[in-house]
Amino acid sequence: MNIAARELTRAGCETIAISGMRAICDPRAALHFPDVGLLVVSDLHLEKGSSFARRGRLLPPYDTAATLARLASVVEDYAPKTIISLGDSFHDGEGAARLPEPFRDSLIGMMKGRDWFWVAGNHDPDAPDDLPGETVQELAVGGLAFRHEPSKGLVEGEVAGHLHPCARIVQRSRSVRRRCFASDGLRLVMPAFGAFTGSLNVLDRAYKGMFRNGAPTAYMIGTSRVYPIAGSLLRPG
């Protein structure tokens, strides 16, 4: 990549190619395709806090607010034509129904004037209640397939979520674990976007056989930038 191209990207972002298509990994856990004006986020898990509260764990009721505020800032910065929420947008099937009014308004505001796709996830297989946007099982844009659960084995041209990838390195005897975009250049697994979402190491069995050369490159999300880390440096656990 030349220097001029780097200057065009936002601070802290990392530009990559997925099966030849240019994409920008944003440290806010969003993926932008500048050539087609597409923004992708995955695993928002909205209303996870209230989902726990229903079962007696009274987590702070601010996760939806935090998640949506970050989403709004990404949407504002990239002003995309199309947005894909890649599944598990709500933590459970009744999440959309529980969504407080101000948040519903803010979501609808973000949707205005652009195409919005809800990809069905395992937590939210049905279309969200009372919200615009089109619910799909999967969709194809610019030669890439977008679906919630990644396909087994090696594939080319797929962007998926579901696994909540994170990666871990050890440097100077200290361990650092962060959410990450996981890619081998052919396919990509999105980090979870939600404020309360946990994560699973890319070296876990769940990712077995998905990437060329075993481990993917992890685009690890630091405080304000994305760090590309080679698969050979990653540690399990």
Place this chain on the structure above:
Amino acid sequence: MRWFTERGWSPRAHQLDLLATAQQGNSVLLIAPTGAGKTLAGFLPALTDLAMRPKKRPGEAHRGVHTLYISPLKALAVDIERNLGKPVAEIGLPITMETRTGDTPQHKRARQKLSPPEILLTTPEQLALLIASSDAERFFADLRYIVLDELHSLVTSKRGHLLSLGLARLRKFVPDLQAIGLSATVAEPDELRRWLVNQNPAGEMAELITVSGGAKPEISILDSDERVPWSGHSARYAIPDVYEAIRRHRTTLLFVNTRSQAELLFQELWRVNDDNLPIALHHGSLDVGQRRRVEKAMADNVLRAVVATSTLDLGIDWGDVDLVVHVGAPKGASRLAQRIGRANHRMDEPSRAILVPANRFEVLECRAALEANYLGAQDTPPLLDGALDVLAQHVLGCACGAPFRADDLFAEVRGAEPYAALDRQSFDRVVDFVATGGYALRSYERYARIRLTKDGTWRVSNPRIAQQYRLNVGTIIEAPMLNVRYTRAKGKSGAGSAQSLALRGGPVLGKIEEYFVETLSVGDMFIFAGKVLRFEGIRENECYVSTGGGGNVLVPSYAGGKFPLSTYLAEQVRGMLADPARWKALPEQVADWLRMQQLKSILPRREDLLVETFPRGERHYMVVYPFEGRLAHQTLGMLLTRRLERMGARPLGFVATDYSLAIWALSDLGAMFRAKKPSLAELLDEDMLGDDLEAWLADSWLLKRTFRNCAVISGLIEKRFPGQEKNGRQVTVSADLIYDVLRSHEPDHILLQATRADAASGLLDVRRLAEMLSRIHGRIVHKMLDQISPLAVPIMLEIGREPVNGEANDTLLLEAADLIEEAMGSA
């Protein structure tokens, strides 16, 4: 009483005193050294009362528990059952006595509920569970005595807070319940006396019986011909001398401060153990089975020496120990006294102990501790105010037991000593937290765990809540641990191969902190359970190892077990430094070191703070000598580097020890201080505890770790859940996320307040730092030097050995990312 004497038992004076005091209806605190027959004394009122009580006739109504015995250790409860049960049975007292701990099988617990023993031996957690059951009032209706063993060690922790609330609840059930506290010598006995009785009216105290401490111990500091090292904690230089001491005694107990020191010392002793003496290892991470075997061998007197950490600090009876060796500085005078008390567990013979300082500052510290011991000085830590996360747990527990009125519960809680000063607003916020999470955004009303009903009582909203409570009870949060298990399969070398490991499970050696294992690669060697092991991989919650040997061997560092230097000893060490007349008591090489310091720099007066600055290599150093303990120094280091950064001094890092703090920078720090840009007085002003502290704390991992504990204790997140044993990592991750979200949306939430209060007294030791900063006003002595001073050598040697402090995790990511750039060229 005659009943006992007729059976050939002659009680000691303090045992009779205690009995008489209790028979007048009073609560009482017994302070006595180890070996004074404390436990029997504590049970005497109960045994006497039970012996005189008419036998239960068939068909007579249910009888509840008569006496509760609470101990901090399960093992201690079991030990008491054995040691007390046998004589009681032998003299034919018809008394039923049983233990109830986390290990007690479910059917036995259920049976105990229906037909309770007369004496129940249990732990604070089990008491909390009993109180939270709906038949608690009936179960405790006949309770007369509660015996609290090792009270001095219980009261200083959150466990003590939980227990104090449990005690308050019991007093509600049984207003004339008598508490009998058993304690080692403490600095402030009155604190414990208040602790035992209702603090309404405030200031009430239990009666006090003190047994003065038998024969004075014979303590010496190891006098070695070897050179005492400048720094480090291994005391390797002293191994031949220590081994010789073991050979000359029947049974030696070797105490160290940390588990890693225990592993190292054990290795080193076996390296020189030409006589194959039976020397064993005992620390809290070893497999329970192995620990029990060591304890048994010890009781049977077949061991010549045991290397141990604080797991053996408490009053379990050990065979015939005739020597205690303390390797490393004792960190506190009272702690030393309690450990030495282990030798010759009989009051009338003097204990023999040898202190082995691991480095030169520790020589000073050992000397100070030894002198304090002869003076009988005590430096147990002051008690802290009751924690709010513990209160939240208790409030939910009370609701699980029976509906409560807020006014009544508030009055009851204030009767517990740690909560005597609790204000109503904080109490109400805690109740609100228990009910709906206590958030400003009130969106959880419909999910409330407890509800205020029409009759004015709070009730638990459904039975599932009570089940959750029972699974989360307790205040001990362990660092995430992995089982260490033998395997014959070899992992592939290199990172990331654990998943391909073909696993063949062998025996479990014990548990090890996850964060240590996470820094290992397959093939790394480390010491654990006295063996050199080769790391083979992680699978779920198991760390697989095989027999290792050779190469560069790592020693796990452990989170716990690092006691800070007590304020009292710190003051004594400063006093010793300032007074050359007292150096005569020190080994010549150490006195020499101090004389050199006098010559090349200066030695600060007792109340002064010395700051040395000097250049070295490309860097400029400042070394500060507050002697306030490592935690306070770390906090000071963090705050000072922030300030220096802002003032343009370009600081690079710092290292803290128990005695001093070293900071290095690119700018000439000495010149800056001399030009008063800034002056040292400005730099070290107390105002750093304001905004700087707040700003640093916000992102500090220390605060996140503290928050996680508060969140688990208060019941915000689960410790365990039915059917899904959560491992520590998942809890860690989600607690961190919760912390971030809560802090940015509701920074004044009660749980964040509790977290900050905890951190200030715990990991950060802000209290001590604040006292130090106010003490040194106008007493800072700056010495500009051309080169390193003798006093600065120990901490300068720590640089590179200790990880440089800092929170620059992203820097590590950057380094790793740069490796790629380097390898790939800057394309």
